Amino acid sequence: MKSISFRAIASVAYKEFLHIYRDRRVLVLLIVLPPLFTFIFGHAFQAGQLTDVPALLINRDKSPGAQRFIDIVSKNKTFHWKQVPAEITDESDLLGHGVKAALVVPAGWSESLQNGDPAPLPFYLDGSDANTADELEGGVRQSLGDFQIDERNVIVDNLPPEVFELGKKLPLEVRHQFVSLMTAWTIKSNVLYNPKERFIDYVVPGIIGLILQLLTVTLMACTIARERESGTLFQLLVTSLGRGEIIVGKILPYLAISSCLIVVIIGLSWWHFNVIFYQPPALALICLLFLLCSLGLGLLISAFSRTQTQAIQFSVFFLLPVFVLSGAFAPLDQLPRPVRYLSEFFPLTHFCRAFRLVNMYHAAPTFYAGDLLVLFAGALVTFVGAAVLLQRTEQ
Amino acid sequence: MNETIIALDCLTKNFGDLHAVEDLTFAIESGTIFGFLGANGAGKTTTMRMLCGLTHPSRGRASVVGHDAWRERQAVREKFGYVAQRFSLYPDLTVDENMRFFGGACRVPASQLETRLQRLLRLTDLEEKHATAAGSLSGGMRQLLALACALIHDPPLLFLDEPTSGLDPVHRQQIWNLLYDLSHEGKTIFVTTHYMDEADRCTEVGFIRSGRLLAKASPRQLKASFRTRLLELDVDPVMPALVRLRGSREILGVSLRSGALRIYASDPERLMTNWKTNWPFADIKLLDQRWVKPDMEDVFTAYSQRYDGLLTRSTS
Numbered sequence: 032m033k034s035i036s037f038r039a040i041a042s043v044a045y046k047e048f049l050h051i052y053r054d055r056r057v058l059v060l061l062i063v064l065p066p067l068f069t070f071i072f073g074h075a076f077q078a079g080q081l082t083d084v085p086a087l088l089i090n091r092d093k094s095p096g097a098q099r100f101i102d103i104v105s106k107n108k109t110f111h112w113k114q115v116p117a118e119i120t121d122e123s124d125l126l127g128h129g130v131k132a133a134l135v136v137p138a139g140w141s142e143s144l145q146n147g148d149p150a151p152l153p154f155y156l157d158g159s160d161a162n163t164a165d166e167l168e169g170g171v172r173q174s175l176g177d178f179q180i181d182e183r184n185v186i187v188d189n190l191p192p193e194v195f196e197l198g199k200k201l202p203l204e205v206r207h208q209f210v211s212l213m214t215a216w217t218i219k220s221n222v223l224y225n226p227k228e229r230f231i232d233y234v235v236p237g238i239i240g241l242i243l244q245l246l247t248v249t250l251m252a253c254t255i256a257r258e259r260e261s262g263t264l265f266q267l268l269v270t271s272l273g274r275g276e277i278i279v280g281k282i283l284p285y286l287a288i289s290s291c292l293i294v295v296i297i298g299l300s301w302w303h304f305n306v307i308f309y310q311p312p313a314l315a316l317i318c319l320l321f322l323l324c325s326l327g328l329g330l331l332i333s334a335f336s337r338t339q340t341q342a343i344q345f346s347v348f349f350l351l352p353v354f355v356l357s358g359a360f361a362p363l364d365q366l367p368r369p370v371r372y373l374s375e376f377f378p379l380t381h382f383c384r385a386f387r388l389v390n391m392y393h394a395a396p397t398f399y400a401g402d403l404l405v406l407f408a409g410a411l412v413t414f415v416g417a418a419v420l421l422q423r424t425e426q
Numbered sequence: 427m428n429e430t431i432i433a434l435d436c437l438t439k440n441f442g443d444l445h446a447v448e449d450l451t452f453a454i455e456s457g458t459i460f461g462f463l464g465a466n467g468a469g470k471t472t473t474m475r476m477l478c479g480l481t482h483p484s485r486g487r488a489s490v491v492g493h494d495a496w497r498e499r500q501a502v503r504e505k506f507g508y509v510a511q512r513f514s515l516y517p518d519l520t521v522d523e524n525m526r527f528f529g530g531a532c533r534v535p536a537s538q539l540e541t542r543l544q545r546l547l548r549l550t551d552l553e554e555k556h557a558t559a560a561g562s563l564s565g566g567m568r569q570l571l572a573l574a575c576a577l578i579h580d581p582p583l584l585f586l587d588e589p590t591s592g593l594d595p596v597h598r599q600q601i602w603n604l605l606y607d608l609s610h611e612g613k614t615i616f617v618t619t620h621y622m623d624e625a626d627r628c629t630e631v632g633f634i635r636s637g638r639l640l641a642k643a644s645p646r647q648l649k650a651s652f653r654t655r656l657l658e659l660d661v662d663p664v665m666p667a668l669v670r671l672r673g674s675r676e677i678l679g680v681s682l683r684s685g686a687l688r689i690y691a692s693d694p695e696r697l698m699t700n701w702k703t704n705w706p707f708a709d710i711k712l713l714d715q716r717w718v719k720p721d722m723e724d725v726f727t728a729y730s731q732r733y734d735g736l737l738t739r740s741t742s
Contacts, residue, residue, distance in 0.1 A: 042530025046519065053518040262514035269478050269508040270531040271500070271579075 039272055043280025047254065051284060061246065065292045069299045076234045076349050076360065083111040083165050087125075087133035087155075095149040096141030100178045104134070109170035123155050131157045132167050144182070180215060187213070190303050224391045231304045237359030238388035239296050239318070240379045244325050244353060247289050249346045251329025255421065256342035263284045264421075274418040282326050282414075291320050313389045313396070320406035327413025328378065334420035353377045360382065381405050431583060431614045432477065436486030439472050439637075446472040448637040449486065454616065454630070456582070459609050461628030462618040465730050469637040470618040471511060474585055477616070479510050491583060504532070506583040507576030509511040511591070513568050517561025521552055521571055524560050525578055532579035546574040549604065566597025573604065584608065586617040590624065602627055622723040631722075633729045640729050641737075645722055651738050652720045653727070657694040659687045660714040667710045676707075678733045681723075688718070689729065692735035 051058060069102040088110075090101055105112055113130060115122075124131045134157040143150040154171055156164045198206060221336060225232050258264040308314060332349065336342035356370060357379035363371055374380045381402035388394040388402075432454040439447040447469040454460050464470050475481040477488055479499025488495040491505040515524045525546065529539045547553045550570040555563060560571060569589055576584060586605075590598040602624065605615055609629075617628070625631050625645060632642040641648060661667040668687060671680045676697060679690040691697055698715060705712045720728075728736050 036532055037534055038536070039533055042527050045530075046516065046523070046527045049519055049523060050516070200603045261517075262510055263516060264508055264576075265475075265480060266508070266514045266528075267531070268480060269503055269506075270528060271503045271533055272531045273500070 033401075035273065035276060039276050040280045040283070043272065043277055044283040046295060047281050048284040050254075051250075051288070057250070061288060061292070064244070065242050065296055066299050069238055069296045070303070072234070072238045072241070073231055073304050074298065076230055080109050080172075081163060084109060084132065084163070085130040086110045086112055086167070087122060087128055087130050087415050088112040088114055089117055089119065089122055089133065089135045090114075091138040092136045092140045092142075095138050095142040096144065096182070099181070100175075102138065103178045103181070104171070104174040107170055107174045109167065122153075125155060125157050131163065132171075134171060175362075176215075183213070193395075231300075231307055232391060233387070234360055235300050235304075235306050236383045236390070237365050238300070239293060239386075240321065240357070240359055240382050241354060242296065243289055243293065243322065244379050245350060246292070247285060247322060247325040248329040248332065248350060249343060251281075251285055251326050252332040252336065252342040252346045253339050255330065255333035256336045256339045256403070260338050266420075274421050277421065278330065278414055281330065282323075285326055286322055290318070293322075309393055314386065317382060317385045317389065317399070317403065317406075320403055320410065321378055323410035324378040324406045324413065325418065327410045330417040331413045331420070334417040353379050355423050356380075375405075378406055378409055428455050430454070432456075432488070432616065434461075434473075434477075434486070434488045437473070437483055437488050438485040439469075439476060439481060440484045440513065441601055442561045445637050447476070450634075450637075450639050451486075452632065452639060452642050454614065455610065456614045457612055457616045458630050459617065460606065461625045461627045461646060462616065462630040462634065463620075463625050463631055463726060464618075464634035464728075468634045470634060471587055473634070474587055474616070474618060474636075478506065478585055479503065492664045506585055507573075507581045509569070509572045509576045509584070509586045509589050511587040513565075513572065514574060515568070515572055518559060520557050520559055521547075521563070522556045524571060525575055528575040529578045534579050542578060542580065546577055549607070550574045551600070554569060558619070564597075566593050566600065569593060569601060570595065570604070573601065577608075582612070584616065585616065585717060588618050588620065591620060598624075599668055622721070623725055625726070626722045633726070635730055635732075645725075648725045649720050649722065652724070652736055653738050654692065654694055654736060655717045656720050656724060657689040657691070657698055658683070658716055658718045659689065659712065660685070661687060662711045662713060667707065670710075678735065679727065679731055688724070690724075690731075690733050690736060 051061075088101065088104070090097060104110075110132070113128070115128075121127065122135055125131065125133060135153040135155075137150060137153065140150055140152070152175070154168070154172075156167060158164045172359040192290055198209075201209075222228055255264065258267060272280075297308060301308060328349070329346070332345045333342050336345055352373075356366065356374040357377045358374065363374060363380070366374065385399035385402040385406075392398070430453045434450045435450055437447060437450040438445075450473060462473070463468050472481060473495070476483050477490055477496050477640065478496050479502055479550045481488075482496055490502050493502045493505070495502055516527070519527065522543070525543055526539065529543065543645060546558055550573060552567060552570060552574065555567060559721065560568060563571060573586075573589070584605075590601055593601070598621075605617070606627075609615055617624075619625060628645065630644055631648060633640040633648075641651070643651070659667075664682065664685065664687065667678055668682060671677055671687065671689065677689055677691045681690075690695065701715070727733070
């Protein structure tokens with residue numbers, strides 16, 4: 032094996048750069064898409080809470096008590112209530128009414144509360160999206176709790192003086208326990224790592240990773256496949272270029288371009304979404320390893336495919352599960368254990384975890400060294416794999 | 427001048443059950459313009475790919491400019507240029523950029539690249555087109571550019587896989603003139619072709635059929651390898667005669683040349699004597715008959731159609 036020639040690598044890199052530069056449509060895509068995606072995704076994931084969800088409110092109990100509850104629940108921002116006549120019978124037809132939920136206050140409900148046998152409130156929920164359903168249920172529970180405290184205060188205020196006289200005869204500690212029971216018990220939350228609880232801070236690495244993974248894998252996947260398809264690969268292989276020189280030369284321009292794209296995305300997140308970036312050198316290292324690993328994957332797909340069409344198909348098959356299972360937009364803890372093992376094979380998983388460990392947890396390198404190691408190993412394996420597959424030239 | 431530059435030793439390539447190339451053993455001396463002839467699928471391209479170190483031989487070996495074509499393929503690659511059958515340059519790059527890329531890829535020293543580039547542009551008549559995208563060149567110019575790219579590192583050996591297929595006669599002539607110039611400079615040229623007039627221009631020709639070498643000699647020797655003379659007939663009408671003569675048992679084959687019928691038969695003298703007295707086709711007029719010397723097309727027909735009775739085997 033002869034020594035590696037930097038001029039030869041530079042020739043390949045310059046040629047690849049010319050390919051990108053001459054393909055104006057892809058060039059425009061490269062320049063426009065990343066900031067646009069950042070903008071759209073950033074805003075799409077910004078609103079963390081549900082508001083103004085259309086819902087039916089049916090009051091069949093005309094008592095003042097029920098009306099007090101209606102007043103409280105009407106102020107709940109989660110819902111946008113549609114008042115309908117109490118006589119309707121198709122309250123479970125959510126789709127027909129164009130709502131996500133329907134809350135019914137049945138006749139005699141207020142009375143049942145006073146009789147010591149509280150009747151449950153029928154609540155119809157659109158369960159097609161489980162997350163929304165949970166949140167809506169929580170919203171109603173919240174209002175019901177508020178209503179319960181108000182009612183209790185009214186009862187306590189209206190108790191006959193004899194009760195208080197009787198109460199004074201109780202031992203002090205029992206009285207304290209009783210007072211404690213009568214007030215709502217609370218927690219004092221200390222939110223760490225993301226004190227403002229901004230979802231955008233959590234999702235930024237997901238956005239960077241998603242866009243970069245998409246572009247690097249699909250663009251890179253086409254490079255060798257294109258040469259194989261057009262026959263130029265033979266021409267390339269009969270020159271004195273080593274396979275390593277071809278691989279490195281092909282990677283370089285894409286690495287440079289995707290690094291610029293990361294800077295653009297990070298700049299936009301900082302300027303438009305006020306995301307603060309902590310420890311830039313560590314983040315840069317994580318990004319670099321992630322890029323190398325992704326480019327290597329694209330290259331591997333490229334060397335494996337016989338045509339560009341195949342390369343794109345393989346890329347899509349690879350990228351689809353990555354987006355869902357990599358923890359880019361939702362925590363991995365939601366996934367069942369076997370799927371979580373699978374997700375460890377995706378570079379995006381490690382990138383998001385390491386990025387968050389640095390940027391949100393301000394963690395020491397020991398916490399994310401494992402992820403960096405996996406990304407590095409991934410880059411190495413894919414590069415070598417691509418170089419080996421490059422030799423497979425029989426038609 | 428007479429040293430061996432390419433040597434094949436039992437070179438064999440199988441693709442599964444398909445024997446693409448079988449036991450090729452021959453040598454080519456430096457300075458030769460070697461024409462490699464054979465029908466489509468005869469194994470020409472596979473052989474060339476093995477010589478270029480692009481395909482692993484199933485058996486046997488080949489040495490190219492003193493190196494093993496497969497095991498030392500990295501070292502061999504500096505020694506030859508390769509022009510593939512299909513246009514395989516970068517269409518989105520200009521003439522200049524294509525040549526510079528291959529110059530860099532072949533490690534041409536930067537100090538020499540500029541002179542080589544200008545010289546090759548002049549040689550291939552592409553000076554005016556140097557800033558044109560390769561994809562918008564005409565077929566002939568593309569081929570000239572491919573040749574220029576293959577020559578950028580000044581190799582002593584050039585492999586050309588059907589370099590003129592699909593080109594007009596003017597560009598074919600231009601490319602062949604260029605090949606003569608290169609040969610005159612001392613380069614060895616290994617070229618596959620379908621065109622028999624091109625085979626005639628080679629200093630040596632090899633015939634391959636079903637992966638086996640049938641003959642290897644100079645065009646003159648090959649033409650001399652016909653055991654019999656060739657009989658040519660002028661008849662009227664021509665087409666019915668062609669069809670009927672083809673069906674005749676004493677005749678191996680008939681081909682139409684400039685309106686006359688050329689007869690391939692193992693004993694044409696007897697046929698001629700018979701026909702003089704007894705022409706079998708009453709409705710076809712026999713106008714004239716004469717003896718002709720075989721040309722390369724006859725040689726190719728005889729070898730590819732297995733008219734073994736006509737030939738004395740000639741492998742030098």
